Amino acid sequence: MKMTIPESTIHRMPQYIKVLEYLDEGKVLFVTSRDFETHIDVNPSIIRKDLSYFGEFGVRGKGYSVTGLKQELEKIMGLTGHRTIIIGAGNIGKALTNYKGFDNIKLKINAVFDNDERKIGSMINTIPVLDIKTMKAYVESENIEFVIMAVPSSIADLVVDQLIDSDIKGIINFTSKFLSVPKRIKVISINIDTKIMEMFYFLKKSRMK
Amino acid sequence: MKMTIPESTIHRMPQYIKVLEYLDEGKVLFVTSRDFETHIDVNPSIIRKDLSYFGEFGVRGKGYSVTGLKQELEKIMGLTGHRTIIIGAGNIGKALTNYKGFDNIKLKINAVFDNDERKIGSMINTIPVLDIKTMKAYVESENIEFVIMAVPSSIADLVVDQLIDSDIKGIINFTSKFLSVPKRIKVISINIDTKIMEMFYFLKKSRMK
């Protein structure tokens, strides 16, 4: 059973987890691949195919146990209590620091790093703001595997240089710059500009017809 | 020349625009499809193929004029001075309101809407915070085509109900809920949880080998 798992499957797995969390909160016990259509935009056979890459989790004629499948998928995706840091105590950094949703995915924000003297030493909602100069040492002593980067684009490359120098494995990139890093570091970018441009295109098209 | 343009092409177009903006700032005059590889993660023939869906913009033997191509792509994607509103004056709403990058894509934030008495009537950085009860009327009188939704997930459905009732064409969704809307409304979701779960999966895999 040695097959490579499609990229697109990996993109969908977290969505399945979210749907299962939602159903679980609503005390739903069983769910069929068809039920997913109400909550997410994929067709039933794709869900079954996706799951089949990892095992057989369903009961024929019945569906999937909500809590059972949730646990399996969480295990598959590695939701096992990660810790991270946020780089940048600006607007986005602050918003992320206050974000409650990280609990659901068992993510803990350990600290925020910034270069602004006035911010260093303060707290954002129980989380300390530390000097960015101490970041590399911190990442290594605390064994941080990935970081969330929310600094102004202008200093993105500077920060990336420091990260390359550390043994970080991944970067969640909120800057609008393309980050050029060695292959050992995984970059996942979240970029609002590009999404909004897609919206523009859609609006233009829908005006045309 | 009536062909359907791949979804994936539309995702990449905004990235090309960003690269061209960057090169333009650096006073670069010409760029080849190969040059793009430095700034974005796609191979040259895909760029050429993507562009070919819209026309012929290059000069053989030379490449593409940076400003020329930028203008063409902006026209194609419909970067023509859109206006929008932000729904939710919480952490994310505030961060977005202060975001400078919207200038580049010629997007103007007209107003922010919230239901919190204490916020209504105040300003966030020259942008007024208005009562969410007045949103529908505002959207219609100001001809807003799409909105940016940054409210707590718990009230997402409430807001969506109002939007469905208006003649909004699109929603940029920052909540972590799946929004169930009629086909005439395009939803584009930006969700950090799912991206972070992908990162967990990558970390797990890279630990295994």
Added chain:
DNA sequence: TCCACATTGTGAAAGAATTCACAATGTGGT
């Protein structure tokens, strides 16, 4: 003006992802 060179634009080939369709199998009612 000519020619060696570079790069585009694009059919055709290869590769990936989605959808179909149905055998396999557990369910739940009688």
Added chain:
DNA sequence: ACCACATTGTGAATTCTTTCACAATGTGGA
């Protein structure tokens, strides 16, 4: 214990996307 039914899991067919590879064509130097 049986059977009509529902839904999974999965090869095979289809559709979509990327990559290849090369003819077409403009460039820039001699």
